[in-house]
Amino acid sequence: MAKVAKRMAKAWDGLDREKLYTVSEAVAELKARSAVKFDETIEVSMNLGVDPRHADQMVRGVVSLPHGTGKTMRVAVFARGPKAEEATAAGADVVGAEDLMEDIQKGNMDFDRVIATPDMMAVVGRLGKVLGPKGLMPNPKLGTVTMDVKAAVEAAKAGQVEYRVEKAGIIHGGVGKASFGEEQIIENAVSFINAVIKAKPSGAKGTYVKRVAMSSSMGPGLKIDVATLEA
Template sequence: MAKVTKRMAKAYEGIDRDALVSVVDAVKAVKGAASAKFDETIEIAMNLGIDPRHADQQVRGSVSLPAGTGKTVRVAVFARGDKAEEAKAAGADIVGAEDLMEQIQGGMMDFDRCIASPDMMAVVGRLGKILGPRNLMPNPKLGTVTPDVAAAVEAAKGGEVQFRAEKNGIVHAGIGKASFSEEDIVKNAEAFIKAISTSRPSGAKGTFIKKIAISSTMGPGVKIDPADAVEA
């Protein structure tokens, strides 16, 4: 059995690990317990009643968090001509075409999001084995294959997070920093929960959202009442 450190034991003081609470109360508890010497990320995890191995039970998409993520996102864009200039003007960190493909094939992975204009997918497709396993492959369903590359760059820089259910039916994401106000974290949490709730796949049967919990990077997890969260 793992040893509980003094810091973690203190963090759990006043927290009922089995109780189901509101989003507001959960955020208050998690933010109050974040005691690391760095600005911890506030994370949310949701256990869904799905089997992602089936095509009709996939949960994948993106959501713009009202208060942003607190994280600096580096964006790479595959585009040419005017689209390339639009991407640069919108704040893209890396813009290119075949030259960018060659850099990535050579091991350059200095970016967190990859966006492409539709005409560039023949080039991007050659990078499937590199970008795919890292969840960086541009995808129309995520808005990362789009003729409006500028808007996609602005969304990525402005607080958009992508989500995808893992094979055990869990979806998770960072929804802010411990330095955020409680109000901003609550807004982000509610936006994420709503996005998942409205992403229910056609093949999902029974209870869709089974469990919800939030935590900070080094802090304890707090369980949220799914019924209360979805109604919020």
């Protein structure tokens, strides 16, 4: 049997691993048991009844959390002329065209989100093998290929979270920091969960939301009662 670290054993002390919690109960427990020296991320994980290998069962989208993520988002924008100036004014961290493409090809990727104007996709397309595997490729369905650069940058900076189902049917995303107030984390978590539920694809059959859990970076993972989410 694997040895359980003292810190993790302490985090689980008094908790029932099989209990189903409401979101508010889970948030209270995770905040109370945060005992590390950094501000932990609170995360929601959802096991969905989909097979993302089929196009009509893919679950992907973005959601703007009401209280942000607590993380500083670095945004790169592919644009020229007035749109490049608009991106800079909106707070983009990196703005460019072919020069930005060359930097990325050299391995300079100090950003968390990539936005592009439609006319720049011929340039961005050359980076598919670099940006694609990291989930950074701009996509019009996610609002990251747009002429409204200002709104896209501001949304990313304000705490917009992108989610995408993995091969095993799992979606996860950070919904705040342990330093947030309980209500802030709860509202963020509910917004994230509701967005995923509303994104149910046409090809999904049977039970869509199978299991949900909440955890902190270094804390326990608590099972959420799916019935309370539906209610």
